[in-house]
Amino acid sequence: MDRIRDQINATARRVPTWAVYILCLLPAPYFFYLAVTGNLGPDPVKPLEHKYGELALQLLIAGLCITPLRQHLGINLIRFRRALGLMAFAYVTFHLLVWAVLDVQTLGRVVEDIIKRPYITIGMAGFALLLPLALTSNNYAVRKLGVKWRKLHKLTYLAVFLGGVHYIWLVKGIQLEPLIYMAVILGLLALRLRGRKPSRIAA
């Protein structure tokens, strides 16, 4: 186990962070291309919208894994957390743009949907929470905000949770996939609650 951990850590140190940005960004044009060329089925707007939304959730969840991986398994991927967070924000934005521009299509109805449809309101709230986090994801803001930065970025927890609720709420009937996402999100958030006690004692 220790050898595997050391190997992962050694490999991770050699991966430049820009590679993570590129890797995370590639699916965006790829799925857009599939949609334009008719390879996402005859109604490509919805699959593209959903794909971007799913990728956003997956990246947010990946970001939530960084701390527990280090605390519980000693795997240090903290260098990539900013990239994962910013890329998650990018996909939430793509998701929102496809929904507003290609799906709903008119500004009046976009506003109406945000106000009148609770699952969309919740999704927008998640996006709104991520916005200040994306804007402060640079070295200058980290230095400037200091302790406040850590507190501010705990908003991620709420944003991911809202994303999970948004997904459960939008499907028809009872579907397994959004429930699995929610279980994973709640599990990762629960690890934080447990992880806090010892650090308090230490402090």
Add this chain to the structure above:
Amino acid sequence: ADGLEPNSYEDITQYNNYYEFGTGKTDPARNAHTLTTSPWTVKIDGMVDKPGDYAMASIMEAMTIEERIYRFRCVEAWSMVIPWNGFELADLLGMAGVQSGAKYVAFETANRPDEMPGVRFPALDWPYVEGLRLDEAMHPLTIMATGIYGKPIPNQNGAPMRLVVPWKYGFKSIKSIVRITLTDQEPPTSWNKANAREYGFYSNVNPEVSHPRWSQASERMVGGGLFAKRQPTLMFNGYEEEVAALYEGMDLKANF
């Protein structure tokens, strides 16, 4: 309906909602081949003169198949145009002899865990059930579809026989029917049981009554591509002239 350009056979048969085979749009086309549709028996019972198990083959022999090109509007706000082959439901009900006290028709889909992977998960309370008021069922636009584009209807579209009620949201048009019951009580319907706030018994296409989670004022036409403009949704899906009389005096916002 004149001047309608039907969707391609591929669009119609590769993009489906049929939760018994999975909740994804491509799941039914991938999974529905396991459904045994021959032999097939339809039980017609309740308030009819000749209740019994009707073999699909004998139904087909007795009915005259014609083509109907209908708009198809899903409650999810997408739509298609489909050239169905089938016969009027009224003719089938006439064969069984509807008794005078009957007021509603209840329908039931096959429920076969061995052949339908989706029913192993409770996405809905299986079997899928639907219902119509008798006058809706007897309306000449209401058909039982057994084919698409002159070919036998594929399993993913509801083989061997499905309902098509073109002025209602697609989920009313129940697939792979194994039972038809004439009754004097409003029958339970699957989506209404799952969420009564969102899905009513009538579920007539109505651009003025939004689904609680999305507007029904417009629709995406399947096959239009990524940049297609939404089209306004028509009252009763464009069949207002033919069916509005069925609902005269009814508050369609309350009876949605």
